[in-house]
Amino acid sequence: MTTFKGTAIVAGRGAGKALVTRTPINFTAALTKPHNLLPWRRGEIRDRHHDLFGSNVAGTVLVFPACVGSTFTGMVLMQLMSEGKGPAAIVVQSADSLLVSGAVLARVWFSKGVPVVEYQPDDLFEKIRPGDHVVVDGESGEIRVGMELADR
């Protein structure tokens, strides 16, 4: 197990299997396609321009460089979280206004939090590998990476 520290951006605690990409995510392009209207596919990434196409963010620790694109992002994330279908935690290299909005809106209006921790260095993608079990603390900024889950 390894432990490292990022900057705590939004409070809360979450754990799950790491869903990792080095490509910035456009959450609107990813999560507002007609497929996403189906309740069980709400969190499925449907952006053909993205390498996580077909993956579902629900319950994962989402690890990615940055948010890009539309200002729908905060509402899209808030809605996912309010339905319990969002990521368990977020680790991002650059926490921007849209990503943070989603977490803030879910917390203030629906009492559903998702911790956001920022960690800028590129060794993020060596520290966390796809499928690793990750625990994120949005108060201290601590990230714990455990062994890979058996069901990977």
Next chain:
Amino acid sequence: MRLEPEQEAILRGERGRGMAKAMETLVVYGKAFGARRLVPIRSGHLAGTFGILSYKGYYSILEQLVAEGVKFKVPTTANPRPGQKLNLLNRVLFSHQSRLEANLASLGVIPNYSCVCYEQANVPGRGDVLAWAESSAVQFANSVLGARTNRNSILIDVCSAVTGLTPEFGYLLDEHRRGQVLVRLDIERMDAAALGFIIGRRVVDKVPVIEHRDFSWIELKNMGGAMAAAGAVALFHVEGLTPEAPDLKSAFDGAPPTAISVSQKDLDAMRIKDPDQSDLVVFGCPQMTLEEASQLAQRFTRAKVKKPTMFCLIPEAKKRFEATDLCGQVQRAGVRVADCCPVAALAARVGKRRVLTSSAKCLCYLAGTVYGTVDDCLQACGAGS
């Protein structure tokens, strides 16, 4: 964060629970970025105008505010309608449209219903502080008009419009408005939308400064829209053209830290090889101005388009366009002249009809879309030569 007594009172709930939560949202949002205070805004612009049936959380918040009698405190415009009446599928997909519009009306929205609000309905001046949503409008206001707004999400836009406030951080502050990447151009045939897409991909969330070119207003709109969709660019400068970049030295406040170069080859690589391999041609994302639609319309000299073709205009511009002979000319050729958002309107199109567009923003959002220059698109729909 330091709040004024009046702001504290709203936070305590003296103006109702909805206003208290709106204030709390802005405070928590601002604290995440180290904002020290909330500052007044001149106007708002809202991005949440598609009555998609799955966004129940958004509607419930608007309804709570309406029920408590809340009104927008500053002039506030809104994004395009989604083309809810285009077909049966859209009527179902956007079944919350009338309810959403009724709520926005109760809050006091200016019903411009365009992402290009900065053309006429909501034109900020240099230095004005705003709290806009809509990535393309944010970048235009910041870059071309010299106003100051962050990339605010849907609902953050609402919280700011009802309180008239935004947390002071990011692009509101001088230190975040300086250039970070110089963009050198090695281009003979400019395609501003494709250039915007490439810059967005390469710089992601940095502030690019583009070497001098005499981009037109329309090119700046389409280039910026693409930059903010393919990347997270909230502000760009063009040397000797945009207000905060009279020259490279002042745009960067010194020497450029890094540089990238975009070539003609990069632009050409964006284009589909055979524009005829498409089923539908779409223009107008961000929506077209009257001038843009008129310029394109002049090219529709032949009798009929070869495949369904759509123009999406700013609603106000569409009214003026419809009063011209050129509009009759394109409509007789079979072009559908609309005032909705093409991305929303075509999202649920039947089958796998491939859309060809000269909008690099549309390319990012609409599944099954390919890109061509304006001339490629005109060739595909059989307009002129």
